[in-house]
Amino acid sequence: MQRTALRATLAVLIGPSLLLLTALNVAPFFLGVYMSLYYWSLANLGPPRFLGLLNYEYLFADYRFIDSIKVSLLFVVLSVATELVLGTTLAFVFSSRARGMASLRRISLLPVMVMPLVAGLVWFYLFNPTYGTVTWLCYAVGLGRIPFLTKDWLALLCLVIADVWQWTPLVMVVVFAALQSIPEYCYEAGKMDGLSQRQMLWRITLPLIRPAIVVIMILRAIDSFRNIELVYMMTRGGSGTETLPWYIYSTAFIDGNLGSAAAMAVVMVLFVTVLTQFLVGRLRYRQA
Amino acid sequence: MREATIPPPASRHRSVGHWRPLRTGGLLAVAVAFVGWCVFPFYIMITTALKTDPQIFAWPPVWLFHPVLRNMQNAFFVVGGRSALFFLMNSIIVTAVSTILAVLLGSMTAYGLARFHFPGDRNIAFFILSTRFAPPVAFVIPTYVLVERVGLLDTRLALIIVYTAANVSFVTWILRGFFVDIPKEIEEAALVDGYRHIEIFWRVALPLIKPGVITTGILCAVFSWNEFLYAMILTQSRASTLPVYLSQFSGSTTLVWDQYMAVGVIAVLPVLLAAWWLEKHLVRGMTFGAVR
Numbered sequence: 001m002q003r004t005a006l007r008a009t010l011a012v013l014i015g016p017s018l019l020l021l022t023a024l025n026v027a028p029f030f031l032g033v034y035m036s037l038y039y040w041s042l043a044n045l046g047p048p049r050f051l052g053l054l055n056y057e058y059l060f061a062d063y064r065f066i067d068s069i070k071v072s073l074l075f076v077v078l079s080v081a082t083e084l085v086l087g088t089t090l091a092f093v094f095s096s097r098a099r100g101m102a103s104l105r106r107i108s109l110l111p112v113m114v115m116p117l118v119a120g121l122v123w124f125y126l127f128n129p130t131y132g133t134v135t136w137l138c139y140a141v142g143l144g145r146i147p148f149l150t151k152d153w154l155a156l157l158c159l160v161i162a163d164v165w166q167w168t169p170l171v172m173v174v175v176f177a178a179l180q181s182i183p184e185y186c187y188e189a190g191k192m193d194g195l196s197q198r199q200m201l202w203r204i205t206l207p208l209i210r211p212a213i214v215v216i217m218i219l220r221a222i223d224s225f226r227n228i229e230l231v232y233m234m235t236r237g238g239s240g241t242e243t244l245p246w247y248i249y250s251t252a253f254i255d256g257n258l259g260s261a262a263a264m265a266v267v268m269v270l271f272v273t274v275l276t277q278f279l280v281g282r283l284r285y286r287q288a
Numbered sequence: 289m290r291e292a293t294i295p296p297p298a299s300r301h302r303s304v305g306h307w308r309p310l311r312t313g314g315l316l317a318v319a320v321a322f323v324g325w326c327v328f329p330f331y332i333m334i335t336t337a338l339k340t341d342p343q344i345f346a347w348p349p350v351w352l353f354h355p356v357l358r359n360m361q362n363a364f365f366v367v368g369g370r371s372a373l374f375f376l377m378n379s380i381i382v383t384a385v386s387t388i389l390a391v392l393l394g395s396m397t398a399y400g401l402a403r404f405h406f407p408g409d410r411n412i413a414f415f416i417l418s419t420r421f422a423p424p425v426a427f428v429i430p431t432y433v434l435v436e437r438v439g440l441l442d443t444r445l446a447l448i449i450v451y452t453a454a455n456v457s458f459v460t461w462i463l464r465g466f467f468v469d470i471p472k473e474i475e476e477a478a479l480v481d482g483y484r485h486i487e488i489f490w491r492v493a494l495p496l497i498k499p500g501v502i503t504t505g506i507l508c509a510v511f512s513w514n515e516f517l518y519a520m521i522l523t524q525s526r527a528s529t530l531p532v533y534l535s536q537f538s539g540s541t542t543l544v545w546d547q548y549m550a551v552g553v554i555a556v557l558p559v560l561l562a563a564w565w566l567e568k569h570l571v572r573g574m575t576f577g578a579v580r
Binding site for chain 2: 006009010013014017018021023024025027028029031035090093094096100101104107111113117118119121122125131133140165169173177178181211212222226229232233236245248249252253261262265266268269272276279280282284285286
């Protein structure tokens, strides 16, 4: 009796969420795999045609697909690496006890939760070749009018800059929190052992903030890998900025080839799942 | 002469003698420069929203000008056509409803996972968490087909359901940590008093973690407010939210910067307030409790 009551309670508490997640995550996943085996047009012209693994075969012969993965990886590596280096350095700067640091830190957090689409809009304006503010600043210091968003490599770099602008503060504040949580006695012990400042940094500080850095690194990698807003607003996939999300999006909803896009999506989900497993293994599951 | 060996205060940033003020000054300068870089795009966005067209397209940029509010009025109160006000209303409704639902369902699930142990509970928790990392662009394709078959295309309900599902995983994971922190004795006392488990959850446990619930709810609201891809694919006109309005700018041939920047300011304003207010809780929320 007691046991069935407990079970009912548990069903009421957990059931609705599991049902919802099954309907909106598990079901779409399998539907996506199913769609990837068909010629499935957005235009609804007749029923989907079964292709077997043909979509996948085409995919790995499609240089645009291979390129889009490369572009995405480059975007992720460049932006996450820059954010980590800048963010960690700034975390040390902000943990100085100088007056006003706390307020400065708080202001610097403003970009973090801004609508990514708006970030793209503003950076699109800043990089505009005929009146953009950044273009003008570069012109004013004698670099000439740089066509930021239409030149190969440069365009991708602009996306990286926008991503770095938005997320460096988050990395900074996460590493900052990790730095603050190092107990003072660690340093005192180090001092008693006669460690120099540099040794303290390498043997005490860095090892202790490493877990936080790894977590934020994987989180940022997952997040910037799936970013589509910046490409959407700033380049629409032009000038060597065709990332995997943009290619999937344009194949599905501009070209109307849902089946082929679904095959790419399956590949993307596999990528992200690997990353997620790394992350999930590092999150603590505390028991009551 | 007495040797004065006063040890310097135990500080991580100890530096020698007269270098100290110089070094603090340098650090402050770096911090100020970083803040300037963070704030500059906001400055450009707000000023562009307050400029007239010739000023927006000027080379070199116009730094001093008389701000005009006409752009805001044009964007939100146009006569005929669809004003941004319509999109704003959709955004507010979808965000509010999906946040409330996600917090409700998520806190229930979190409580269940924190207080009851059953075979597979750990796996369920990790499954729920991992759905949070699903790449939207991959899942939006089958979701579009599902929503179309069910006949919910271009309805607010579709967006509400999708955002609730996306946020439930987040709420569950974060609030589970909060529930675990509550001393068990409090609830055991309530159990002895004859409360049922559901009542304990609602009347005892949930009120105890109210601050956590509020901050988690705000983070959910920010997510729903900012979400773009599902909103664009699943809606066409009737249920479109603010990001969909802004996305119209992309690929358009006439660059109506003034109006879009004005709408951008309105789209960003509530989120900035949230970021300012959440400052202390941002780290725990954004790292799924891994860093506090």
